[in-house]
Amino acid sequence: MIEFTDVVKTYNIGNQALRGVSLQIEDGEFAFLVGPSGSGKSTIIKLITGELKPTSGSVHVNGYSLERIRKKEIPYLRRTVGVVFQDFRLIDNMTVYENVAFAMRVIGASEKEIRERVPYVLELVGLENKSSRHPGELSGGEQQRLAIARALVNNPSTIIADEPTGNLDPARSLEIMTLLQEINNLGTTLLVVTHEMDLVQRFAKRVIAIDEGLVISDGMDGYSV
Numbered sequence: 042m043i044e045f046t047d048v049v050k051t052y053n054i055g056n057q058a059l060r061g062v063s064l065q066i067e068d069g070e071f072a073f074l075v076g077p078s079g080s081g082k083s084t085i086i087k088l089i090t091g092e093l094k095p096t097s098g099s100v101h102v103n104g105y106s107l108e109r110i111r112k113k114e115i116p117y118l119r120r121t122v123g124v125v126f127q128d129f130r131l132i133d134n135m136t137v138y139e140n141v142a143f144a145m146r147v148i149g150a151s152e153k154e155i156r157e158r159v160p161y162v163l164e165l166v167g168l169e170n171k172s173s174r175h176p177g178e179l180s181g182g183e184q185q186r187l188a189i190a191r192a193l194v195n196n197p198s199t200i201i202a203d204e205p206t207g208n209l210d211p212a213r214s215l216e217i218m219t220l221l222q223e224i225n226n227l228g229t230t231l232l233v234v235t236h237e238m239d240l241v242q243r244f245a246k247r248v249i250a251i252d253e254g255l256v257i258s259d260g261m262d263g264y265s266v
């Protein structure tokens with residue numbers, strides 16, 4: 042579960058990015074996080090992954106209290122949260138297979154576990170026939186599917202995606218959103234940041250809208266200001 046209670050985040054230059062955000066995302070939910078550029082969406086993501094600490098208020102993620110988490114606990118928190126970025130962040134000199142396997146090696150998985158798990162997640166995202174290619178040989182949509190496979194491989198309970206379709210054309214964007222929805226249907230909690238409202242409207246999902254660091258609406262009935 043993800044729970045924000047009265048979260049304020051002020052960057053050191055005095056810029057108040059979040060001005061008192063409270064929200065709760067239950068295990069298994071799918072929620073969109075929408076809002077204009079600069080409204081605080083990425084700040085919320087960075088608070089969930091432990092990259093930032095709240096200035097005040099509390100952030101609870103999958104059993105960890107982020108306002109008082111110890112540095113050595115952060116890798117354990119991050120195993121519970123897979124992250125997908127707009128710019129994919131793949132390793133260009135590794136194959137598709139190795140990009141995914143590497144995420145397992147980092148946490149000390151055995152070669153046997155890697156041999157079993159990597160083909161499974163590559164098939165889930167539809168890249169089973171591209172496992173020996175390099176990221177530069179893939180289309181943008183395929184690169185994002187690879188990034189999703191990597192985020193999934195250690196079986197996190199939650200996937201956070203920060204503008205995952207920002208670099209993709211509309212057809213590819215729809216494919217990626219559909220894949221994220223399928224992953225949610227398999228039981229993973231999904232929080233997807235986007236400002237593509239036409240895409241959001243195609244999926245009947247919870248929409249949390251923020252503006253200027255505050256939640257301005259939250260519900261299943263779409264986004265209206």
Ligand SMILES: Nc1ncnc2c1ncn2[C@@H]1O[C@H](COP(=O)(O)OP(=O)(O)O)[C@@H](O)[C@H]1O
Binds near residue numbers: 052056058076078084
């Ligand atoms: N590292 C930083 N230092 C100072 N200000 C920042 C930093 N990151 C973000 N901000 C500011 O915080 C506000 C929210 O930013 P962000 O969370 O990135 O918004 P969004 O993802 O919705 O575009 C903006 O005013 C932005 O300029």
Ligand SMILES: [Mg+2]
Binds near residue numbers: 082083084
């Ligand atoms: Mg952002």
